[in-house]
């Protein structure tokens with residue numbers, strides 16, 4: 216292999232690694248896999264028009280937060296975060312999604328000030344970033360294609 220080709224390969228690998236790292240910063244691969252499904256899109260699409268608006272996205276995640284916040288103090292500690300197995304939560308998402316959400320790596324991603332508590336504000340702000348990431352056409356709605364689009368390495 217000549218030098219030029221080696222260099223090109225190294226640059227390419229660098230670019231790929233960078234993209235993976237950026238996506239990983241926002242959420243885990245497992246979370247992306249379980250959230251970005253048509254089943255989950257259907258749950259978020261409250262009015263059933265095959266588009267998820269920012270309002271619907273926000274409304275859904277507010278319900279998830281409230282479902283997790285057992286003592287209703289507007290803050291999620293680690294035990295609340297990992298406790299997605301309740302009956303209330305079971306109606307809010309697929310089993311796979313709830314399992315991946317309960318991962319502490321996801322709590323870490325949402326915990327902006329790293330104090331091991333996720334406030335409602337932190338959670339919704341985090342989900343706002345997820346929305347922007349999914350909304351590639353930046354028209355404030357997520358269509359089915361955007362909803363399930365692979366984010367890693369693209």
Ligand SMILES: [Ca+2]
Pocket residue numbers: 260261262263264265266267268271
């Ligand atoms: Ca809709």
Ligand SMILES: [Ca+2]
Pocket residue numbers: 284285286287288289290291292295
């Ligand atoms: Ca709480």
Ligand SMILES: [Ca+2]
Pocket residue numbers: 326327328329330331332333334337
């Ligand atoms: Ca926090």
